[in-house]
Amino acid sequence: MRHLLSIADLGGDGIEEVLRLTDNFVEVSARAIPRVPALRGKTVVSLFYEDSTRTRLSFETAAKRLTADTMNFSVSSSSVNKGESLRDTVTTIAAMGVDAIVVRHSSAGVPWQVAKWTDASVINAGDGWHEHPTQALLDCYTIRERRGSLAGLRVAIVGDVKHSRVARSNVLAFSTLGAEVTLVAPPTLLPPSLSGWPVAVSHDLDGVLPKADVVYLLRMQRERQTEALLPSLREYTALYGLTRDRARLLGDDTLVMHPGPMNRGVEIAAEVADLPRAVITRQVANGVAVRMAVLFLMLGSGGDLG
Amino acid sequence: MAEVLIQGGTVVDATGRRTADVLVVDGVVAALDNAIDGPSGARVLDAGGCVVAPGLVDLHSHLRQPGREEAETVESGSRAAALGGYTAVVAMPNTEPAIDSAAVVREVLDLGAGACCDVRVAGAITKGRRGEELAPLGEMAALGVRMFTDDGAGVQDARLMRRALEYASALGVLLAQHCEDDELAEGGHMHEGDWSSRLGIPGIPTEAEAMMVARDVSLAQLTGAPVHFLHLSTAMAIAMVRAAKAAKLAVTAEAAPHHFALTDELVASYDPVFKVNPPLRPQSDVEAVKAGLADGTIDAIATDHAPHAQEAKELPFDQAPPGMLGLETSLALALNELELPMERVLALLSWQPARIAGLSGQHGGPIAEGAPANLTIIDPGAVWVVEPERLASRSRNTPYAGRKLTGRVRHTLLRGEPVVMDGEAQR
Numbered sequence: 151m152r153h154l155l156s157i158a159d160l161g162g163d164g165i166e167e168v169l170r171l172t173d174n175f176v177e178v179s180a181r182a183i184p185r186v187p188a189l190r191g192k193t194v195v196s197l198f199y200e201d202s203t204r205t206r207l208s209f210e211t212a213a214k215r216l217t218a219d220t221m222n223f224s225v226s227s228s229s230v231n232k233g234e235s236l237r238d239t240v241t242t243i244a245a246m247g248v249d250a251i252v253v254r255h256s257s258a259g260v261p262w263q264v265a266k267w268t269d270a271s272v273i274n275a276g277d278g279w280h281e282h283p284t285q286a287l288l289d290c291y292t293i294r295e296r297r298g299s300l301a302g303l304r305v306a307i308v309g310d311v312k313h314s315r316v317a318r319s320n321v322l323a324f325s326t327l328g329a330e331v332t333l334v335a336p337p338t339l340l341p342p343s344l345s346g347w348p349v350a351v352s353h354d355l356d357g358v359l360p361k362a363d364v365v366y367l368l369r370m371q372r373e374r375q376t377e378a379l380l381p382s383l384r385e386y387t388a389l390y391g392l393t394r395d396r397a398r399l400l401g402d403d404t405l406v407m408h409p410g411p412m413n414r415g416v417e418i419a420a421e422v423a424d425l426p427r428a429v430i431t432r433q434v435a436n437g438v439a440v441r442m443a444v445l446f447l448m449l450g451s452g453g454d455l456g
Numbered sequence: 457m458a459e460v461l462i463q464g465g466t467v468v469d470a471t472g473r474r475t476a477d478v479l480v481v482d483g484v485v486a487a488l489d490n491a492i493d494g495p496s497g498a499r500v501l502d503a504g505g506c507v508v509a510p511g512l513v514d515l516h517s518h519l520r521q522p523g524r525e526e527a528e529t530v531e532s533g534s535r536a537a538a539l540g541g542y543t544a545v546v547a548m549p550n551t552e553p554a555i556d557s558a559a560v561v562r563e564v565l566d567l568g569a570g571a572c573c574d575v576r577v578a579g580a581i582t583k584g585r586r587g588e589e590l591a592p593l594g595e596m597a598a599l600g601v602r603m604f605t606d607d608g609a610g611v612q613d614a615r616l617m618r619r620a621l622e623y624a625s626a627l628g629v630l631l632a633q634h635c636e637d638d639e640l641a642e643g644g645h646m647h648e649g650d651w652s653s654r655l656g657i658p659g660i661p662t663e664a665e666a667m668m669v670a671r672d673v674s675l676a677q678l679t680g681a682p683v684h685f686l687h688l689s690t691a692m693a694i695a696m697v698r699a700a701k702a703a704k705l706a707v708t709a710e711a712a713p714h715h716f717a718l719t720d721e722l723v724a725s726y727d728p729v730f731k732v733n734p735p736l737r738p739q740s741d742v743e744a745v746k747a748g749l750a751d752g753t754i755d756a757i758a759t760d761h762a763p764h765a766q767e768a769k770e771l772p773f774d775q776a777p778p779g780m781l782g783l784e785t786s787l788a789l790a791l792n793e794l795e796l797p798m799e800r801v802l803a804l805l806s807w808q809p810a811r812i813a814g815l816s817g818q819h820g821g822p823i824a825e826g827a828p829a830n831l832t833i834i835d836p837g838a839v840w841v842v843e844p845e846r847l848a849s850r851s852r853n854t855p856y857a858g859r860k861l862t863g864r865v866r867h868t869l870l871r872g873e874p875v876v877m878d879g880e881a882q883r
Binding site: 235259277280281315341 | 772
């Protein structure tokens with residue numbers, strides 16, 4: 151695997167391979183000294199053009215646990231503020247001799263452009279509304295951890311699908327692994343066309359919840375109400391929020407997931423987020439192991455897991 | 457006496473097709489006959505196997521001068537035009553400053569003197585192309601401007617557009633519209649549909665074009681003034697123009713080669729070279745553009761040649777400016793992609809746009825004794841590959857890099873002077 155730009159790059163076999171390998175790194179992460187020398191001498195740069203604490207820290211932690219060297223390039227402290235172009239920034243970083251570039255950008259497609267300008271491996275850590283493949287991988291891993299397999303599971307993805315890179319990657323990943331995906335959102339927060347998407351669509355969360363094995367809530371951004379996409383956040387919560395009352399509709403084994411950061415009280419009630427069925431912190435923990443697996447697959451010589 | 461003999465070609469113009477040599481003397485067609493013996497000293501241009509046609513006319517070129525000389529100049533753009541077979545182009549007014557005054561019109565016309573093709577100017581309808589106040593249409597018309605547009609943006613205010621049409625009708629000039637409802641298109645960077653949804657790029661819906669076409673068809677009816685629709689790209693808008701023509705309204709329309717040669721699926725590469733406005737559309741719209749060109753709903757192929765410097769097209773897709781090169785590839789694309797005979801392709805590229813631009817006396821007319829020798833000689837069988845580095849434009853943003861095309865301009869004559877010979881620019 152040269153780059154990880156889209157979940158589509160992996161296919162079913164590729165996803166399975168990452169998830170299998172992740173088991174090893176979950177075990178490594180549980181050790182007293184959670185570190186293996188698998189990527190000693192390799193350099194991983196995070197190139198983040200958009201604020202992100204959790205994804206950046208997760209990748210950096212993953213790289214460090216593999217004994218890779220890490221560099222962190224964030225926009226606020228960089229020459230980008232002096233007008234340097236994306237291409238020049240990438241060329242400059244590549245010239246320092248890096249093995250992988252982890253890219254986050256608010257514009258869809260930037261990781262594809264970066265991959266054209268460097269010999270290093272490129273990992274998409276989120277591009278605009280488009281994709282966030284490692285998030286999808288850690289979500290698949292978390293579901294598998296609790297439910298054994300995604301095959302035949304009914305997954306409801308609830309909320310702002312239109313603007314969500316998490317949703318786009320997860321629709322691909324969940325359906326590739328055999329889950330039945332239903333998108334639940336007001337029409338204004340769905341993509342204009344769902345032609346070819348392996349999903350069902352509902353505007354009735356109460357009807358979907360009792361049958362769902364997984365309820366995946368997306369972050370609702372506050373600015374959506376100023377774009378005439380919603381009358382108000384209050385109405386959104388009333389119609390599409392996982393409130394305490396609605397949570398009673400869930401089956402006993404149903405998982406509640408969220409990519410974070412949560413807006414407690416908007417898409418999810420605080421009490422629901424703290425229920426045992428809510429595996430949100432488990433997603434974060436697995437995120438490190440999944441990213442170790444991805445980095446190892448891309449940069450590792452294979453086998454040497456210490 | 458400057459004499460040029462075009463030997464062995466087939467003359468094709470609005471009156472038909474015949475085999476003939478063409479003798480040009482002092483910029484004018486002097487004789488048209490089989491096997492003319494050229495006067496001694498005449499330059500002989502080989503047209504064996506070629507079509508000798510009236511020069512092409514582009515209604516829609518962005519020559520970027522003044523203000524964006526790093527992307528194109530009148531000189532480089534007109535050279536690209538001549539290599540593409542054009543003897544006249546209309547330069548769009550979205551320059552910096554905009555062509556919205558007699559002074560800027562004069563500047564661009566001066567820059568065009570001595571260029572490889574005739575450079576005409578489209579003036580802005582509104583001051584600064586801001587859509588707020590009328591630009592001095594009369595002062596610009598007095599300098600020979602025959603076409604006005606705020607291209608790059610449509611005139612959003614229906615009342616202002618109505619007034620502009622009414623005012624322009626007394627000047628005998630044509631208003632041309634970039635059809636896009638700004639509110640509906642706001643924030644969009646590609647066609648809204650299956651691909652934009654998948655790629656996570658905000659879309660521009662088909663209706664943003666159709667709504668303004670519908671409005672301006674209504675305004676054409678209200679004012680009786682002619683309206684020209686620039687770069688139509690959707691089946692919906694083309695159907696509206698077809699209906700307006702059936703109702704005998706004075707509307708004309710053009711389409712750009714990329715809207716019959718490319719689809720929005722190409723944006724999946726995220727390469728901003730495929731970003732253009734109106735955006736690339738799905739195959740169903742491509743078919744509608746072809747049908748509109750075939751049945752006469754669309755009167756002209758216009759390039760929307762829009763050069764951009766390399767760094768601009770290396771921005772993220774949603775930050776990169778829209779536009780693609782077109783002047784050097786339009787003829788071949790029309791010949792390759794449209795299933796139309798040479799006569800129809802030339803009508804769309806030469807005499808019909810010449811009429812719309814008010815250039816019929818000089819360009820696009822029948823090749824006959826006494827006619828100005830603005831001619832292009834086309835080798836319809838020549839096979840070539842588009843190499844961005846070899847284009848005459850200052851910019852490299854062609855979406856056709858590496859594409860094999862059949863049909864190429866061999867010679868172009870501007871007032872009898874070979875400005876392109878054997879595919880090489882002479883100026």
